[in-house]
Amino acid sequence: MTTPPARADEQSARILRLVGADDAPDAESVLVEDDQLGGPVDLPDGRVGPTLHDITNMDPSGRVPIVPAWMTDSTQRKATTRAITGNLRYYLLFHLVRAPRYLAKVMVYAPRGAWWAARDLWWWARAEEGNFQLRQHAASTNDAYTWQSLDKTRAKQAGGRWRLVVPAMLAALVALTVLLVNHVVPAWGWWAGLVALVMACARRGRPVDKPIVDRVTKGRKFVKLTAEMVRNALIRLKIQGMADPAEIKFLHEIHRDGPGYLATTELPEGVEASDVASRRTKYASAFRLPLDQVWPEHVPGEHPGVLATWISNVPVSQLPPARWSLLDARRVDVFDAFPLFHTPRLQVIKAGIMARNWLIGGQPGSGKTGQGRNIALAAALDPRVELRIYGLKGTGDMDMLEPICSDYADGLEDAVRRKALDALRWARQECEVRGPIVKKFARQGKAPDNKVTSELASAGVGLHPVVIVIDEAQELYTHPKYGKEAGELSESTVKLARALGITIVILTQIPDANSIPSNLNRCVNSRFCCSVADQTANDMILGTSQYKNGHRATQFRPEIDAGWGILSGFGDTRAAHAYKVDGTMARQMAERALVLRGGKPANRSTPLKPPRDVLADVARILTDAGGVGLHWEPLAERLRRADPAAYEGATGDSVSALLRAEGVESANVRIGDSVRRGARLADVTRAIDERDSARV
Amino acid sequence: MTLLAATSTPNGPPVWWLAIVALTVLGIYALICWWRPFATCGVCSGNGSRGKRGRDCWWCHGRQVRLRWGRRVYNWYARARAAAITRRAAASGD
Numbered sequence: 001m002t003t004p005p006a007r008a009d010e011q012s013a014r015i016l017r018l019v020g021a022d023d024a025p026d027a028e029s030v031l032v033e034d035d036q037l038g039g040p041v042d043l044p045d046g047r048v049g050p051t052l053h054d055i056t057n058m059d060p061s062g063r064v065p066i067v068p069a070w071m072t073d074s075t076q077r078k079a080t081t082r083a084i085t086g087n088l089r090y091y092l093l094f095h096l097v098r099a100p101r102y103l104a105k106v107m108v109y110a111p112r113g114a115w116w117a118a119r120d121l122w123w124w125a126r127a128e129e130g131n132f133q134l135r136q137h138a139a140s141t142n143d144a145y146t147w148q149s150l151d152k153t154r155a156k157q158a159g160g161r162w163r164l165v166v167p168a169m170l171a172a173l174v175a176l177t178v179l180l181v182n183h184v185v186p187a188w189g190w191w192a193g194l195v196a197l198v199m200a201c202a203r204r205g206r207p208v209d210k211p212i213v214d215r216v217t218k219g220r221k222f223v224k225l226t227a228e229m230v231r232n233a234l235i236r237l238k239i240q241g242m243a244d245p246a247e248i249k250f251l252h253e254i255h256r257d258g259p260g261y262l263a264t265t266e267l268p269e270g271v272e273a274s275d276v277a278s279r280r281t282k283y284a285s286a287f288r289l290p291l292d293q294v295w296p297e298h299v300p301g302e303h304p305g306v307l308a309t310w311i312s313n314v315p316v317s318q319l320p321p322a323r324w325s326l327l328d329a330r331r332v333d334v335f336d337a338f339p340l341f342h343t344p345r346l347q348v349i350k351a352g353i354m355a356r357n358w359l360i361g362g363q364p365g366s367g368k369t370g371q372g373r374n375i376a377l378a379a380a381l382d383p384r385v386e387l388r389i390y391g392l393k394g395t396g397d398m399d400m401l402e403p404i405c406s407d408y409a410d411g412l413e414d415a416v417r418r419k420a421l422d423a424l425r426w427a428r429q430e431c432e433v434r435g436p437i438v439k440k441f442a443r444q445g446k447a448p449d450n451k452v453t454s455e456l457a458s459a460g461v462g463l464h465p466v467v468i469v470i471d472e473a474q475e476l477y478t479h480p481k482y483g484k485e486a487g488e489l490s491e492s493t494v495k496l497a498r499a500l501g502i503t504i505v506i507l508t509q510i511p512d513a514n515s516i517p518s519n520l521n522r523c524v525n526s527r528f529c530c531s532v533a534d535q536t537a538n539d540m541i542l543g544t545s546q547y548k549n550g551h552r553a554t555q556f557r558p559e560i561d562a563g564w565g566i567l568s569g570f571g572d573t574r575a576a577h578a579y580k581v582d583g584t585m586a587r588q589m590a591e592r593a594l595v596l597r598g599g600k601p602a603n604r605s606t607p608l609k610p611p612r613d614v615l616a617d618v619a620r621i622l623t624d625a626g627g628v629g630l631h632w633e634p635l636a637e638r639l640r641r642a643d644p645a646a647y648e649g650a651t652g653d654s655v656s657a658l659l660r661a662e663g664v665e666s667a668n669v670r671i672g673d674s675v676r677r678g679a680r681l682a683d684v685t686r687a688i689d690e691r692d693s694a695r696v
Numbered sequence: 697m698t699l700l701a702a703t704s705t706p707n708g709p710p711v712w713w714l715a716i717v718a719l720t721v722l723g724i725y726a727l728i729c730w731w732r733p734f735a736t737c738g739v740c741s742g743n744g745s746r747g748k749r750g751r752d753c754w755w756c757h758g759r760q761v762r763l764r765w766g767r768r769v770y771n772w773y774a775r776a777r778a779a780a781i782t783r784r785a786a787a788s789g790d
Contacts, residue, residue, distance in 0.1 A: 139733035140771050144759040147734055 094216055105212050106202040113205025125165045127157035225254050225261035225311045233286035234265070237279050242271045251306065258345040259319060260293075260312035266305060273298035273307035278550030283309075291555065292316050295344045300572045316344050316577075317560055324374075324579035327589065331596055332381040334465050335454035340374065341528075341567055341576035351526070351570050353379060354465060355451060357494045358505040359521065360565075361541035362530025362553070367562035369397045371528055371578035372469055372507040377586060379467040379503075380404050380593035384457050388468045390420035392475035400583070400590040404597060417475065421482045423468055424489040427502055430466070431493060434500040437462060452501035466502040473506045474515030485661075487517035494523045516540075526569035528576070531556035542568050549573075615662050615688045617642065618655075622681040629669040631678035632656045655679075663687040729766035737762045 070076040095102075123129065131154045138147040179185050185193075206212055231245040242248070247268040254263045267273065276283060277296045284294040295310040312319070322342050332338050337350035353375060362368040379385045380401060389398050391410035402408045409419040434452075441447040441456055452463045470476060476486050494504055506524070508516055521540070529541040532554055538547045546566075547554075551573045556564040567576035581589075621638050622630060630638070632652030639647040639655060656666055659679055664687045669678035736742040737760055740753035744760040752758035763771075 136730075136733075139763070139767060140774065142763050142768075142771065144734055144756075144761045144763070148761070 091216060095213065098214055102212055105206070105210075106198060109202040109205035109212070110198045111201070111205070113201035113203065115205075117201065117204050121165065125158060125161045127154045127161060131157075225263055225309075227254060227263070229287060230254070230263045230265060230309055233283055234267070234276065236286040237276060237282055239271055239275050239279075242268050244268070257310060258312075258347070259314070260310055260345065262345070263309045263311075264299060265307050265309065267307055269305070272304045274304070274550035276307050276309075276550075278548070278552065280552075280555060287311065290315050292561070295575065297574055298572055310345050312344065317564075321580040322346050322577070324581060326378055326381065326579075327581070327585055329381055330592075331383065332378055333454060334379055334382045334385055334467075335457065338378055339579075340378065341578055343574065343576060349567065349570060349576055351567075353467065353503050353505075354501065355498050356503060356526045356569070357498060357524045358503070358526045358528070359516075359524040359541060360505070360507045360528045360530070361509065361532070361537070362565065363509060363533055363537075363558055365558040365562060366530030366532070366556070366565070367578060368507050368528075368530045368565075369393070369471055370563060370581065371530070371565070372471055372505055373398050373401075373586060374578055374581055375505055376401055376467065376469050377581065377589045377593070379465070380590060381596065382465065383593075383596040385465045385467055388423050388466070390416060390423065390468075390470045390476075392416060392420065392470065392472040397471065398469070400587045401593075404590060404593050412475075414479075417479050417482055420470055420476050421486050421489070423470075424486055424493060427466070427468060427493045427497055427504070428489050430502060431496045431500055434463060434502075435496075438500060449499075451499040457501060463501055466497075467505065468503070469505040469507070471507045473508045477517060478515055487520060491517055491520040491523060494520055498525075528565045528567050528578070529553040530563070530565040531558045531561055538566075542566055542573070546573065614658055615664070615684055615691070618659065618664075618679060619681065619684045619688060622679065622684060627681055629667070629671075629678050629680040629682075631669055631671065631674075631676045632666070635679060659684070659687075663690060725766055729764050729770065733764055733767040734761040735764050736760065 065072070070080050131150055135147050135150045135154075138144075138150060202212060227250055230250075231248050234242060234248055235245055249266040251264040251266055254261055256262075267276070273296070277298065280294060280296060281291060283296055284291045287294055289311065292315040293312045295312065295316075297308055297310075298304060299306045299308045325339050325348070326332065329338075334352070335354050337352040339348045340351040341349040343349060358372075358375065360368045360371055376387060376389060376398060380387060387401060387405040388407040389401055389405050389410075390408075391398055392412070394410060394412040394416075396410050398408075399410065407419065407423060409416040438447050438450060438452060438456075441461075442450045447453060447456060452465070456463045457465055477483050477490075479486070490504065490506070493502070497504065506516070506520075527542055529538060529551075530553060532538050532541065534554065535547040535552075538551075538553050539545065542551055542553070546568070551566045551568070553566045563578045563580060565576060565578065567574060617639060618635065621635065621642060622628075625634075625638070632655055636647075636650045636652045636655045639650050656677070656679075660666065664679055664683045666677045667680050667683065668675050669680060671678075737744075737753060737756035739755040739762075740746060740760070742760045743753070744756065744758040745752055753760075756762050
């Protein structure tokens, strides 16, 4: 390492100083500067670090006024006073009107209460509690010894109690007499004492379900959450390992959060937040609150024992619905996450639709179609997106999107199912087209993760985003004719198309092995489970054991809690609410989307190639071969020869299966002397006729 | 019979008055049987034995107390009732 000239001078001067050539004060003084790395860390002289003043000197404008604002401001003061007096007046009148009724109740309950109280005192002083029953049992079995020893025990116990009760009563009597004689207590004091005594007796004498005073308000229950309430509620859950309230720690002060209160607690070691979340009903009972005011959940990013308990001021189903920010959005980039849900606390949950596939399930009336429409509407606001929507319910829930869709069908007819199947076929075919394109760009470094990016989607190279929505998909998957193919196609497409910019959104009622192919169910990475009836349905949508882990969509009620569901696939699985969008809002959004696209569905992709018409091919070959029929093996061989690309590897069995799927049954065919299984031309032409008539 | 005949005479107390007295006495006796079911044995006068070092009293077996007759009757009735209930439950196939 070379030394710069200026530094060399300095160094030589230092050496001079060291050897004493300079006027150094002492030969032993050592310079340590050479060992320094970096600049000096001390502050300049006379300036000490931040003082208490610096830290505490807040901006005076942020200070809380010394006298509360409602007291200094005359308008607020008047309003507050008026509100308080109004309430007082109401309470007074309310109870005044009912006073005779209260009096009658007291007249009945007070004597009884006095009698009960005296009896209780006597029973206690005699120490009869528990002992009496045992003595009776001894008498019933003619057991004199036991009776006597029990009575001895009781008498011993009662001795001390009598010595307490009798002097206390005497003292009270003497005190009362003295007060009466001295006239220390004024008359009203005696009356007040009497009234208090009578009221206490009446309270003791009233049945537990008949309060003497009527309830004034029957409004919603507003609760200010306190640490004691949270601890008590958690202990009441009787979760193994959580018995000592002191072990439940609060990570920060309980505070307002949105329209409610939030308490973040650290549970005892070994107790999971999901243990609490899965007992939400019990938890709500421990708080004495309606179920949909209590929202326990795990705090994302913390260890599993950190629980956030959010208590809303009113049941969330009564909260005004949150407004969706995309209602006013000019446009959306589907490659970014955008607001799609909100939590009970009205926090926005952003979700994406690219590189994802959606499964949305729930019982009828749970709001799943609404959520599917939300996704479609959001996607529509990106003009690059090609939308294909199939409503198999036939109620036209998404009709407003029809002008934007490159393909739209809605109805109960088979033709609609056929179109949905065609869309899946098209998606599969599109995957084959897009794969090589992405590969090419990946080689050029333009597709970093071998995935379609926002830039590639805009480049007009045939990689624009595609969103396919199938509502009531079980209608397609359980279709006797299209079901199997649809299942296989969706499964492979869901696996392949994710990286290629094709998103499939499946809306269904409870998916099971029949209504949704189980493999397809497994491959979907974004799930939203609306209200379901049971654990099985819950786990069908969210995945096995999610119910056990506390993610329970069974807690939501159909219709009342429409739009609520459990969202999985975006960070922690949690309760989420789909934004409420009514028909008018949806229509406005769709109109805006249409404007964005210049009035026409943009980006229509390459149309679906007419599928290989196997029936036509076979019919042609059979006609060439004499017009009767052929055995499977020769037929397969001729097919291979006719179109090597399409029928490569075709065998007699595979051709037989292919034709059976099209409605041609295997039949005995005589050629020359040999009778074997094969296809008859008559059957094939009939199948073609049937198909054509069905298409029209 | 002579007593009843006597009560029906216009000079004696009426029947309902006697009935009330009898019921009250019976009630008090029932209360005593409930509250103090055992009484001093009358056979041995509460000694538990005959003579100073004699055998145990044949009636109270040396317990010095005996069960009151009222309680004895009640115990018999309660046991019979419980047995009947058990039998009926067994017969109905529970």
